[in-house]
Amino acid sequence: MAKPFNPPPAQSRPARPAKAPFSEPEAALHDVPPSAWLLALEVRAIWEFSALLPAWPLLNRAPRGDSHPVVVFPGLTANDISTAPLRRYLQLLNHSACGWDQGFNFGPRPGVMDEARDQLVRTFESTGRKVSLLGWSLGGIYARELAKEVPQMVRGVITLGTPFAGSHKSTNAWRLYELASGRSIERESESYNLPKAPPVPTTSIYSRTDGVVAWQGSVQSPGSENPQTENIEVLASHVGLGFNPSAWWAIADRLAQPEGQWTPFMRETRGRIQGLIYPYPSRPG
Template identity: 30%
Template sequence: MEQNNMYSSSVGPLKPPGKFNTLKEMRAPLEWLFSYQNRRKLAHVPRGQGQLVVLVPGYGADEWSMRPLKKFLTGIGYRVFDWGHGRNRGLVTHDTQRLAVTVENLYKKHDQQAVHLIGWSLGGVLSREVARLHPHWVSQIITLGTPLIGGPKYTVVANRYAKSMNMDLDAYEAEIHAINEQGLSQPLTVIYSKSDGIVGWRAALDAYNPQARNLEVSCSHMGMGVSAEVWDIIAHTLADSDVETNDAPG
């Protein structure tokens, strides 16, 4: 498709992960096992001041998958909330609406304080869509291994997901491209790994928004939520955005 060719000229061909990367996802249990050391490793990171953070899990996962990150961010001074809807079953339109309800309720309950959204994989898609539709509720978006281009097309679950949703992958890719072209107003931090075995890493980059920071890490897709490198980026990103907000003229 035309948008693929235009995008591929700068980052290479869009494609799902290779089999070797997918096999390397087997290291994820070890990444989880060693994540208990993260807090000690990251004792130096800047602390928050009670800002609101919502964590959105990936396809097939629930709030438990983001529990280590939640404990870490709570421990450094943020008010962290689950998305509140259990397992992410891939119903993008429906789940975007449900996430929007969660964000709106927090925004209203906490004196119209905008929320920081952190979405893992498909959770990042939901986060970006809520931010696009309701920009005043969302302060910024951080995505972890999120398939930003093509939806599920450049993931290892593409055919299974398309069949379960009765989806034409090419038509959906065009739809996603049109949505992405509308752009986002918030700061964007896009975390990806070239060894991602679930989402093709080129499809996890943001080439649509000039303010987007595409940051590479070294971990598996399933280990992103417990990676010390990822947590360090998140902590500094949240702190930097808070400084910018506080320094902005009233």
């Protein structure tokens, strides 16, 4: 399920321009949420979770980490329980993964981003190592914005079905967001430059069959400011992204990269089996 559309660093591989999934004008105008049919198919999440067991022999062969810290942010109205299986998997792969420790995610209410920033600073200072930030849906917005604020403390960012590139109406959850947070999502979106990628290695994992977030809103457009960005497509539901075996493998692969040695995800180099589960070949540049 992988296809990074972004070119690698120009200095290392000056190749042909990457083929973007849609044009900049199209991205700016995209405000159509997934269809009711795709939303109904979110029940697939049950199957995705149940697929973890038969996929375990492969998942257990994923690259190991170097025990650097990873903070995982849950999605809207979810808490750390929702990310517990993923965090446990990362811990087994030698990553120091932890939750966000703020209970349910009801949006960026007063103090939420401040506490998230404090947690990042504490983790960085106590370990002496840069922190990877992993966010599911709305949690990915937190991860991206924190990385923009204090990039010197962040090793990289990975998001799962995070809507950063489309209109606030390009999701089926914007009304739930306003209800849960008590804030106007349109006014909130105007306070941040969400489409801009953080100045650190950034991976967006998304699905074209996402029933909550329009997939176009989760694709990072290529940019000269940070060539170390990529998009990895998986076959998944939105609710199941955090339990999807192919998403887990991609996350593990990205986190295992040595610090300062980022390379784009390449489906062809991950083995024949992995090559079959990603929709398109991954060719940088």
